[in-house]
Amino acid sequence: MTSAQFQPAAGPARRTVVAAAGAAGLAVALTACGGSDDDASGGKAADSSGSGGGESSGAGTALAATADIPEGGGKVFPDQKVVVTQPAAGEFKAFSATCTHQGCAVKSVSGGLINCPCHNSSFSITDGSVQSGPAPKPLPAVRITVSGDSVRLA
Template sequence: MTSASIHPASGPARRTVVAAGAAGLALALTACGGSGSDTSGAVEDGGTGDGAPGGGTGGGALAATADIPEGGGKVFADRKVVVTQPAPGEFKAFSAVCTHQGCAVKSVADGLIHCPCHNSAFSIADGSVRGGPAREPLPAVPITVSGDSVRLA
């Protein structure tokens, strides 16, 4: 008997099973990421960064000051930054990564930054914890406001 005449029992090859498993995992992870749509009145926007707060670009323009609502804010998901305006003309920025388990915050409403994963809430004024399981505040991200533009510092 030669090795060419030996055939395994019917069934998929190991490579086929591994490839199918990897594809299924990728699909499952994509499904957990959310669609970017939000019915809570949240404002979410993308950026061009590399995933770190500010995208590692420094000085990158995020938005016009008019785009950040007074008493609210805007999440820049791709930059992992949330910019708020707690008082007229006062702009703050925080990491958009929840300090509880690393989920992305998704909305800003009623003076709070909300994480959808476990309902943690943070102050738009200083990033402090206002509710939920998070125990640490959102870290501040340096920004500059020049004219009508909000930029990463």
């Protein structure tokens, strides 16, 4: 007899549970980080170091019209867990809307800062860096594309 014949039939094997948990964790990580590092649309993607304005094939989730993102400010999109900013005219950035302190959702953008109401952390609209509060790390950049007057998740 082989060892496989002696395995209990009640419930999945440990290996199956561990593999499923790993796959679920990877899926969450990819979703939280915006998916891939590649811009499959062939257009220019705005990130923490670039500006928007590139052409895109229109792939990705539509967030807003460029006119909806105030210059020198931004807008939080709670359903997508992203905040989009426009530090200078025509320059669009996007960051995770999850505070790096304890995972609260940032709620507002004002005075050049992305603000978390839980413990008063604030982050730069330009690069997501911590400007005040207990947050230990900057907000991670999220890839977006800007095509015409449309801002989309990449």
